[in-house]
Amino acid sequence: MPVTSAQRFWHNAAREGERQEQQAEERNASNRQRRRQDDRGFNRALGRLEDSYDQAIRNANNTRDKRRLKRERDERIDKAISDRERADNPTDKNTKIDDDSTDQTGSNPENGDGGSSDGGGGLPDGFEEERIDIVDALNNPSYRWFLTKFD
Amino acid sequence: MPILRAGPWGNLNSPHEDEADPEESPYSPVNCGRNNWPNQTWGAVATAEDIDIEPFPYSSVVGFNETVTGRTDLGGISFVFCYQATAAFNIEFNWSFSLDAAGLPDLGWDYITIEGNNDSYFETPNNSGTKTIQLPASTFGEFSCFVAIGSPDIEDIEASLS
Numbered sequence: 001m002p003v004t005s006a007q008r009f010w011h012n013a014a015r016e017g018e019r020q021e022q023q024a025e026e027r028n029a030s031n032r033q034r035r036r037q038d039d040r041g042f043n044r045a046l047g048r049l050e051d052s053y054d055q056a057i058r059n060a061n062n063t064r065d066k067r068r069l070k071r072e073r074d075e076r077i078d079k080a081i082s083d084r085e086r087a088d089n090p091t092d093k094n095t096k097i098d099d100d101s102t103d104q105t106g107s108n109p110e111n112g113d114g115g116s117s118d119g120g121g122g123l124p125d126g127f128e129e130e131r132i133d134i135v136d137a138l139n140n141p142s143y144r145w146f147l148t149k150f151d
Numbered sequence: 152m153p154i155l156r157a158g159p160w161g162n163l164n165s166p167h168e169d170e171a172d173p174e175e176s177p178y179s180p181v182n183c184g185r186n187n188w189p190n191q192t193w194g195a196v197a198t199a200e201d202i203d204i205e206p207f208p209y210s211s212v213v214g215f216n217e218t219v220t221g222r223t224d225l226g227g228i229s230f231v232f233c234y235q236a237t238a239a240f241n242i243e244f245n246w247s248f249s250l251d252a253a254g255l256p257d258l259g260w261d262y263i264t265i266e267g268n269n270d271s272y273f274e275t276p277n278n279s280g281t282k283t284i285q286l287p288a289s290t291f292g293e294f295s296c297f298v299a300i301g302s303p304d305i306e307d308i309e310a311s312l313s
Contacts, residue, residue: 133156135235139184144153 035122042084046077054137070140081145088122123147154235154290157181159191161233163265166291173198173210180212181291184236194232195312200299201226213312220309227257227299228310236288246298247279248308258282260296264289281313 053073060066123129127147136142157166158181168178173196180194187193198210199221213219219228230244250256260282261271268287276298286294298310 133188134153135156135183135237136153137237139186139236139238139240141156141183141186141188142153 032124042080046080049073049076049080050136057138074142152237154237156183156188157235157291158233159188161291163233163263163291163293166233166265173212179231179233179293181233181235184234184238184240185215185242195230196232197310198229198231199223199226200229216311216313218309218311220307222305222307223300224302224305225300226308227297228308229295229297230310230312231293231295233291233293234286234289235291236286239285239287242284242286242294243313244282244284244296244298244310245280245313246276246308246310248298248300248306250278250300250302250306253303254306255301256299258296258298260284260294262286262292262294264292266290268292 050073053069053076057066057069057073060069124147127149129145130148131143132146133141133143158168159170160168160176160178161181162168162178165178166181168176170180170191171178173179176196179196180191182188182193182195185193193214194212195214196210197213197217197219199219200209201221201223211219213230219230221228228246244260246258248256256276256278257273258276259271259273261269262284263269264287266289268289272282272284282296284294284296286292296312298308300306300308
């Protein structure tokens with residue numbers, strides 16, 4: 001039976017759709033990997049900053065300097081974290097990319113508004129950033145940001 | 152390495168408990184070494200106990216340098232708290248009472264950590280003094296100490312942590 005032009009069109013369209021889907025998947029995987037690398041780099045940088053302050057705090061020879069250094073350390077860490085959160089959450093929060101083959105606007109019902117959110121900060125699906133108290137290396141109360149997920 | 156916070160109250164068998172009434176709870180505050188948490192002041196459950204003087208035993212939460220007092224002829228004062236620490240730190244246990252030679256005082260302390268470290272001490276103390284106790288680093292430890300007297304007469308007794 002001869003192949004009609006309509007059949008050929010739909011066949012090619014399907015192939016093209018598969019190709020675009022494959023490309024989008026590769027692009028998303030690459031983005032996720034880059035994001036993980038960025039996170040690790042950011043956490044390492046914060047760790048180095050904290051270590052250098054901890055060293056300075058240990059070397060300080062009076063309580064006033066120690067308190068000042070602790071305050072300065074906490075302020076810098078807070079600022080670094082909030083700067084990063086701002087960078088992760090652009091002003092136009094409706095714009096969401098990389099979830100599928102085309103950029104889409106979450107507020108548009110045709111683009112699957114009912115789908116799950118990634119938290120707006122590039123986090124893995126279902127995970128949230130949560131601030132959790134810790135005891136730091138000097139027995140001081142401090143905190144860290146953790147990725148958490150509820151079952 | 153940092154330690155995740157436990158508490159706010161707890162004990163070795165249950166490190167994550169809500170703050171509770173010290174009169175009724177088997178738990179005590181979980182402290183960050185010698186420091187306050189941002190939303191929780193350093194504390195220990197102090198209990199003054201006597202065998203026949205009301206309203207003893209009486210428990211409350213006290214901080215450093217808060218003196219607990221009691222009047223007893225056979226009883227004493229004890230403290231208990233939990234802690235988390237990445238480095239060892241010192242606690243001072245202070246006491247005072249007035250006993251003559253007929254009195255029988257005793258004093259002791261002990262700690263145990265979730266990692267299995269433990270130590271304890273007991274002595275017949277002088278009428279007043281201070282013991283410095285080093286508590287080891289631990290993801291969760293529990294410390295308690297007491298001073299008690301046995302006397303023919305009712306005596307004043309006081310104790311604190313610092």
